[in-house]
Amino acid sequence: MATNKNFGGLATRLGSVSKRVGVGVSAYKRRIVLAIEGELVKQTPVKSGRARANWILTNRMPTGTEQPLPVGTMSEAEERAYWSALSAKQVAENMAVQDETEVAMYLTNNVPYSEKLANGSSKQAPAGYVENAMLVGIRKTKKPTF
Secondary structure, X not given: OOOOOOOHHHHHHHXXXXXXXXXXXXXXXXXXXXXHHHHHXXXXXXXXXXXXXXXXXXXXXXXXXXXXXXXXXXXXXXXXXXXXXXXXXXXXXXXXXXXXXXXXXXXXXXXXXXXXXXXXXXXXXXOOHHHHHHHHHHHHOOXXXX
């Protein structure tokens, strides 16, 4: 004699778990990207603050623009604070719209000399500091639990 079981409850529970996993993966990815961005900002050599403030987080495609430099209107300390605030604002705005787990996220720096800095042109940061910042950011990110 065949036994029929109602698996409707199982399907509902699996759907709930699947949704939690998707949300968890998306949140984990955001935490990793924010940790990497924080490390990049920390490790980027500073002369005027321009390169440090131009780490721009975007979704779906990298940005091709550089943030404008408010020349001569601020002290060096005010300028660094301005760049830090601008960078934080951009990160927050981009992260607020990011809910999809499959969407690519990019951290881009478009100052003309950013590649030279990444290759070690400054005594403040060795060549490979970008890759190092990525590794540190990933290591610092708490793994998700589902």
